[in-house]
Amino acid sequence: MPTRLYPQSPAPPIESDSEFLTAFRDHEFDRDYPEDIYQQSACHWTPIDVCQMAAEWLVEKPGTRVLDIGCGPGKFCVIGATTTQGHFTGVEQRSRLVKAARDLLDRHRITRAEIVHGNITSVSFDAFDAFYLFNPFEENILPMLRIDHDVQMQPHLYDDYTLHVQQQLELKPLGTRIVTYYGSCAEVPECYTCTKTAYDGTLKLWLKTRSHHEDTEDATPPDPCRFPHLI
Ligand SMILES: C[S@@+](CC[C@H](N)C(=O)[O-])C[C@H]1O[C@@H](n2cnc3c(N)ncnc32)[C@H](O)[C@@H]1O
Numbered sequence: 285m286p287t288r289l290y291p292q293s294p295a296p297p298i299e300s301d302s303e304f305l306t307a308f309r310d311h312e313f314d315r316d317y318p319e320d321i322y323q324q325s326a327c328h329w330t331p332i333d334v335c336q337m338a339a340e341w342l343v344e345k346p347g348t349r350v351l352d353i354g355c356g357p358g359k360f361c362v363i364g365a366t367t368t369q370g371h372f373t374g375v376e377q378r379s380r381l382v383k384a385a386r387d388l389l390d391r392h393r394i395t396r397a398e399i400v401h402g403n404i405t406s407v408s409f410d411a412f413d414a415f416y417l418f419n420p421f422e423e424n425i426l427p428m429l430r431i432d433h434d435v436q437m438q439p440h441l442y443d444d445y446t447l448h449v450q451q452q453l454e455l456k457p458l459g460t461r462i463v464t465y466y467g468s469c470a471e472v473p474e475c476y477t478c479t480k481t482a483y484d485g486t487l488k489l490w491l492k493t494r495s496h497h498e499d500t501e502d503a504t505p506p507d508p509c510r511f512p513h514l515i
Contacts, residue, residue: 306332316388327429335359336363347369349371349373350415351374351409353471358376358389360372364397374397375400378435409452413460414463421441425439454475465483465488466486490509
């Protein structure tokens with residue numbers, strides 16, 4: 285996936301009809317955003333078909349409450365809310381992305397999605413059943429992934445946010461679902477097992493299969509899914 289490797293690179297060559305259709309759909313969708321946000325889509329916002337599969341994996345029944353940890357301009361929340369029966373909340377720290385996400389929801393009168401402006405550390409995980417992550421914290425340690433200079437980037441923030449999310453996810457009940465797209469998956473605690481993958485292993489569904497307590501006693505061999513698709 286070259287577009288995910290090189291943030292400023294032009295669109296990759298399209299090799300098949302289905303890739304063309306996918307790119308075309310994303311292009312049409314992303315054109316609804318302001319130009320700067322549109323330009324960042326290929327690298328930073330999840331493609332539509334990936335959003336759709338991730339949302340289907342996360343929403344087990346009508347009303348499942350899904351949190352997108354670092355939602356950018358809300359693309360995953362919009363696609364999730366319009367293709368499943370779930371309720372989608374995105375938390376985003378950058379105000380320009382929050383505004384773009386809220387404008388999009390208003391323009392299309394999408395009611396089963398909302399955007400919270402703030403840091404993930406101030407969100408209660410109790411209010412959610414399932415979680416989505418696409419490289420939220422990596423830009424703190426990988427300058428090539430930096431979205432802009434609107435917020436402070438520090439390597440220690442990667443560790444702080446990753447640990448915070450890990451600890452919150454550990455507390456969730458057995459059966460809790462997480463979907464990760466790319467990334468190190470370091471936010472996913474050891475008590476979760478990867479049960480399904482797609483898109484060459486870059487999209488992963490994780491289920492909480494053990495209690496945190498069991499996990500600390502158990503010397504389970506490393507899950508091959510934990511080998512990262514960093515970017
Ligand atoms: C790679 S983008 C993914 C956007 C969206 N989830 C998607 O898949 O299209 C990661 C987003 O996480 C946001 N983010 C990073 N750290 C955050 C934090 N601590 N709290 C809230 N948002 C954060 C970034 O501003 C960025 O918009």
